[in-house]
């Protein structure tokens with residue numbers, strides 16, 4: 554059984570170095586260097602704070618929120634996957650809906666980044682999901698299919714299996730609304746059916762959008778998702794640890 558994966562997306566938070574240092578100190582205190590058996594976490598602070606987050610507890614690793622596909626060169630303002638790898642980053646979020654909405658990312662720009670991130674040995678976490686308008690127009694499955702197909706297109710089976718998909722409906726982000734457990738399970742099945750026979754069980758699929766400790770079971774564990782992508786609640790180390798504990802217990806009972 555794949556371990557539960559908690560991914561924390563800090564977005565453009567917090568602001569000061571002091572807050573980042575405090576976060577780390579609290580996280581270390583709360584985990585007490587614990588190694589979870591069935592759960593692992595990746596935290597994605599802003600680029601400015603990545604290098605400050607070097608003392609994470611054992612089950613935690615670093616993720617980036619975005620990255621540039623070329624190795625290096627005359628690309629003012631960009632941070633490349635090669636630089637991220639060198640900093641000790643293990644995962645990179647790609648195509649987050651905020652990047653699609655505010656920074657013109659498309660399925661095509663995401664596909665180029667998936668390919669490059671894999672070359673630089675980063676695990677891409679490809680964010681997919683429909684807007685409220687697409688949902689209301691009955692286009693959810695069509696949108697998801699285009700996003701998934703574009704991300705895996707041209708990759709070998711081995712490469713494709715390294716991708717992690719995060720289903721994050723745009724309308725659920727920061728809104729307190731979530732799809733029902735049953736809907737999430739159906740979406741997971743739809744996504745799995747889009748993937749090749751053999752990759753189906755290997756590719757991890759996360760849920761994101763208004764996740765908190767009190768709904769973790771409903772939106773992730775019960776529908777059989779492989780983990781969560783969490784925004785606001787990941788800014789509290791206490792909440793992160795609570796969710797890791799809850800997942801660990803759930804997996805323990807299932808064994």
Ligand code: 13P
Pocket residue numbers: 562649721725726727728761762763764782783784785786
């Ligand atoms: P919230 O958990 O704050 O809804 O954000 C979800 C998200 O966008 C994570 O990438």
